[in-house]
């Protein structure tokens with residue numbers, strides 16, 4: 524077999540379907556977020572405004588975060604120098620884990636090199652090591668959870684998205700003595716909808732199941748101290764494990780789980796994806812700690828963020844641009860056609876300096892292609908007007924349907 528020809532053929536199919544991913548080549552500007560410099564393929568550069576960053580609060584350039592990272596680079600150097608077990612545990616990792624356990628009011632926390640790895644390793648380890656474990660997984664769970672569960676080769680059931688009655692039916696049909704775990708998210712990042720956490724925990728309790736909640740899109744963002752939706756709703760103690768990322772609202776990089784001493788110690792002791800990899804750079808841990816600490820005390824960013832989201836929605840409504848209603852900070856503008864979605868985002872970038880990545884299949888179902896806007900506290904009123912006017916122009920050019928007021 525000519526492997527190279529096969530690979531080329533598969534890539535060319537991606538091009539044909541409009542699913543080939545092209546990365547925008549950006550240089551972020553500290554102190555000037557959400558502005559960035561875009562390097563075009565023709566060698567020219569362009570100033571753009573980023574409208575699709577997961578650095579939701581601009582913490583990636585916050586003075587305290589950047590300062591902590593610079594201090595610790597100067598103090599400890601660049602890398603951790605080993606796995607956690609073999610010389611790589613730095614004091615800044617220990618401080619970060621304490622900070623995270625406190626954030627979610629849990630006994631312990633464990634950090635990983637990304638949120639993806641934390642889901643993959645924690646779910647994979649618990650589901651494979653506990654004999655007979657059945658995992659109940661929300662149908663819209665993130666790829667990292669799906670891969671972790673798949674890798675464990677445990678029994679799995681997929682319940683309808685956010686449907687705790689379907690979950691209950693499926694749990695009732697299984698062996699009452701089998702160990703069980705329910706895995707779900709709080710904020711789902713494509714539609715911006717939020718899970719009924721209490722109801723799902725009620726069902727899980729009825730069947731004695733562990734609960735695993737991914738709060739990746741909610742940590743730093745919701746709750747009085749930025750502990751996520753479960754904190755806002757007073758439900759953190761109902762969850763066996765709360766998982767999060769340091770790479771989105773906290774603005775740095777890395778992932779984590781929090782839970783009881785026993786559960787966290789178990790993952791620490793048995794998860795290959797934790798054990799056999801170099802620890803995060805100490806400076807990164809220090810930056811994340813500074814970010815978490817700041818957002819525990821300051822509500823300013825969360826309040827300003829809510830206002831900006833409301834302003835973007837109002838500006839779109841004024842022009843009849845349809846966007847999906849949801850209770851979160853994510854503003855999906857529905858296009859419903861892969862080619863038009865890509866075309867609009869190309870023109871927004873090239874002509875208007877507005878950068879938003881088109882979201883097409885397989886990330887979302889065919890027919891629900893969209894532009895996913897993530898306003899931040901650092902977008903100005905002028906940015907919002909410019910964005911809404913640009914979309915308005917393109918909506919007319921593409922003859923797309925308007926929302927009825």
Ligand SMILES: *Cc1c(COP(=O)(O)O)cnc(C)c1O
Pocket residue numbers: 637638639640642665667708712737739740768769770771777778
């Ligand atoms: C982004 C994401 C992750 C992975 O987090 P990273 O830190 O980016 O690896 C996990 N779960 C969900 C729901 C996500 O959207």
